[in-house]
Amino acid sequence: MRKWSLDHPRLWLVLMIAACLSLVPLAWLQYRWIAQISAADRERRQVHLGAAVSRFVRDLDGEAGRALRLLLFGPMGGPRRDLPGGFTPYLRFLEAGGEPHLVKNFYLSQGGTDGTLELLQIDLTSGETTPVAWPPELDPLRARLALLSQSLEAGPSPPQPPFDGQALAFFAPRWQGLPPRILREARPPRVFPPVLTGWTIVQLDQDFIAQELLPELVKRHFQDSGVMAFQVCIVSQREAGHIVYATDASLDDEFFASPDLSAPLLSLRPDRPPGLREPGPGRAFFAPPWRRQQWQPSGPGGPDAGEPEGVWRLLVRHRAGSLEAAVGRTRRRNLAVSLAILLLMSGSLAVLLVSTRRAQKLARMQMEFVAGVSHELKTPLSVICSAGDNLADGLVAGEQQVRRYGAVVRGEGRRLSRMVDKILGFAGIQSGHARYEMEPVEVSEVVAAAVAACEPEIRAAGCTLETTLEQDLPPILADSVSLTHCLRNLIDNALAHGGEGKWIGVRARAVGESQRRELEIAVEDRGRGIEPRDLARIFDPFYRGGRAVQDQVRGFGLGLTLARRIAEAHSGALSVENVPGQGARFIVRIPALAGFAAEEENGTTDPADRG
Numbered sequence: 001m002r003k004w005s006l007d008h009p010r011l012w013l014v015l016m017i018a019a020c021l022s023l024v025p026l027a028w029l030q031y032r033w034i035a036q037i038s039a040a041d042r043e044r045r046q047v048h049l050g051a052a053v054s055r056f057v058r059d060l061d062g063e064a065g066r067a068l069r070l071l072l073f074g075p076m077g078g079p080r081r082d083l084p085g086g087f088t089p090y091l092r093f094l095e096a097g098g099e100p101h102l103v104k105n106f107y108l109s110q111g112g113t114d115g116t117l118e119l120l121q122i123d124l125t126s127g128e129t130t131p132v133a134w135p136p137e138l139d140p141l142r143a144r145l146a147l148l149s150q151s152l153e154a155g156p157s158p159p160q161p162p163f164d165g166q167a168l169a170f171f172a173p174r175w176q177g178l179p180p181r182i183l184r185e186a187r188p189p190r191v192f193p194p195v196l197t198g199w200t201i202v203q204l205d206q207d208f209i210a211q212e213l214l215p216e217l218v219k220r221h222f223q224d225s226g227v228m229a230f231q232v233c234i235v236s237q238r239e240a241g242h243i244v245y246a247t248d249a250s251l252d253d254e255f256f257a258s259p260d261l262s263a264p265l266l267s268l269r270p271d272r273p274p275g276l277r278e279p280g281p282g283r284a285f286f287a288p289p290w291r292r293q294q295w296q297p298s299g300p301g302g303p304d305a306g307e308p309e310g311v312w313r314l315l316v317r318h319r320a321g322s323l324e325a326a327v328g329r330t331r332r333r334n335l336a337v338s339l340a341i342l343l344l345m346s347g348s349l350a351v352l353l354v355s356t357r358r359a360q361k362l363a364r365m366q367m368e369f370v371a372g373v374s375h376e377l378k379t380p381l382s383v384i385c386s387a388g389d390n391l392a393d394g395l396v397a398g399e400q401q402v403r404r405y406g407a408v409v410r411g412e413g414r415r416l417s418r419m420v421d422k423i424l425g426f427a428g429i430q431s432g433h434a435r436y437e438m439e440p441v442e443v444s445e446v447v448a449a450a451v452a453a454c455e456p457e458i459r460a461a462g463c464t465l466e467t468t469l470e471q472d473l474p475p476i477l478a479d480s481v482s483l484t485h486c487l488r489n490l491i492d493n494a495l496a497h498g499g500e501g502k503w504i505g506v507r508a509r510a511v512g513e514s515q516r517r518e519l520e521i522a523v524e525d526r527g528r529g530i531e532p533r534d535l536a537r538i539f540d541p542f543y544r545g546g547r548a549v550q551d552q553v554r555g556f557g558l559g560l561t562l563a564r565r566i567a568e569a570h571s572g573a574l575s576v577e578n579v580p581g582q583g584a585r586f587i588v589r590i591p592a593l594a595g596f597a598a599e600e601e602n603g604t605t606d607p608a609d610r611g
Contacts, residue, residue: 027338037334041330041331042324049261052222054263057264060265061265063102064204104206106201107120107121107132107203108198108201109198113196115196116145118131119132140167141167144164145171149173166238168203170201175197209244228319229326230316231318231319232314233314234246234315235312237313244312258317264312264314265310265313265314266310365541387405425485436478438478439478446478446480446487450484450487450506454488454495457495458504465506467506468505468507469508470509473510473519476570478570479570489560489562489563490559490560493563494527494586497530497584501525502526505522505525506521507521507524508520508522519589523586524583525583527583529584530545530578530584532578538560538576539564540557541557541561571590572588575587575589
């Protein structure tokens with residue numbers, strides 16, 4: 001029975017696949033949770049907006065109701081004898097915390113059967129009365145008061161709103177003696193005839209309300225952390241299209257057609273429901289503060305052709321277009337963040353899976369590398385040790401035999417030295433400590449040095465090396481030692497994998513235009529070529545093709561990797577052309593020194609990058 005451990009690669013694969021699959025129900029639960037959060041957020045926003053509208057209406061109507069209570073229905077204490085009777089309530093209004101700028105004018109009318117013959121204006125600072133003519137804006141109110149006086153003389157009538165929305169003024173009758181009413185205690189009931197002496201009129205300052213009071217209330221109730229999240233507009237219910245106050249200069253038709261919430265303003269009433277205690281100072285008489293209904297202008301066919309509920313109407317809508325749109329935007333943002341997190345988790349798992357597989361593969365390659373290096377190092381060391389033992393024990397006699405042993409030791413030593421150079425070179429490149437001393441170099445010198453270094457191996461393998469160099473090749477900016485090492489690796493690779501063709505060619509030529517000239521150095525053989533499945537990975541470190549493993553070709557897969565890294569360090573490239581069964585051709589391309597000079601002159605190359 002197979003034992004599973006934490007180091008088993010398939011166990012990690014199964015765990016990661018299970019983790020990826022667990023993200024699917026997690027995504028579904030996240031979607032459901034966000035939907036529930038959005039529903040709760042929608043309800044919370046609606047409640048919050050309703051409470052804000054209710055407080056706004058309460059504050060505005062409460063301020064006006066305080067004026068109605070104290071200015072028209074008298075103070076709670078007795079009047080002051082040293083001032084006009086109508087002025088004492090105004091003083092009480094100020095003492096109760098009323099806004100002094102809320103009242104624009106204070107009038108007393110008297111004379112005539114309807115009490116509107118003469119109009120007296122009370123000075124709000126001194127209390128003195130001055131006869132004045134009826135202002136044009138109060139003419140409609142004067143006509144209305146005349147009609148009301150006739151209905152009052154006729155007997156008791158249903159309570160009428162003591163407020164004129166067009167003039168924005170409160171009004172109340174003044175009686176001589178007791179007002180008309182039926183004394184229920186008397187048997188039989190007796191009726192006291194009314195004697196109307198005039199009217200008390202208090203006109204509110206609409207400019208102060210629109211420019212100071214309303215902006216303050218809007219800021220207090222609809223602004224959150226210094227941000228105005230709502231569009232607020234107050235319109236007149238008597239004049240269609242008349243805007244009293246708006247937070248935005250222009251509002252679209254959709255705002256007026258479907259606000260998130262609307263409420264009547266200044267819907268003051270003199271009556272109260274049965275059983276409701278008498279309101280005290282500052283307590284307003286008003287209808288239910290808000291309700292959701294579509295605003296319609298007053299007039300024929302409007303909500304109330306006679307007396308609409310409230311003089312003004314408050315319209316509120318979220319700046320996103322509606323509360324629903326704001327909640328939807330928040331929901332989409334939450335979904336996007338959740339999706340991004342899930343994708344990040346999925347990507348992390350995928351990267352972890354790939355990294356794990358690559359780490360396992362790298363570990364396997366490193367183990368193979370260690371085994372290969374150990375084997376490769378052991379062979380020349382064994383030969384050197386064996387030859388040294390024979391020489392030390394005196395088993396080698398004769399000058400010719402000594403020379404042969406010396407040649408074997410020298411060859412194996414050189415081979416061992418090349419192996420160590422490859423390992424050290426790869427380690428230096430991987431650690432980033434490799435340094436190149438760039439200087440002008442002739443290509444012919446580099447090729448000659450590489451061929452001379454590989455000549456013993458070439459002669460031992462019985463191969464023919466053909467070198468072809470064009471005339472007048474431009475110099476290159478290179479590190480001659482590392483570039484020679486690059487060509488040596490390519491020649492060694494041709495000997496190891498294409499030596500059965502008994503021919504190796506090294507060619508150098510200049511290619512490209514005059515401003516972008518490159519030196520092309522090609523190393524080719526006439527062996528069996530490279531398997532197509534190995535082409536994509538022949539430059540990977542520690543990789544050895546299937547044919548090399550099958551034929552037990554010596555090496556540990558670093559030669560081509562080092563050659564490519566050296567070519568790239570010289571601002572060049574290493575590529576391969578392969579014809580299976582006919583050989584392979586490795587091509588090194590490095591910019592010529594003239595091309596470097598042209599790039600520097602054009603500002604396209606930084607010489608420091610090549611060092």
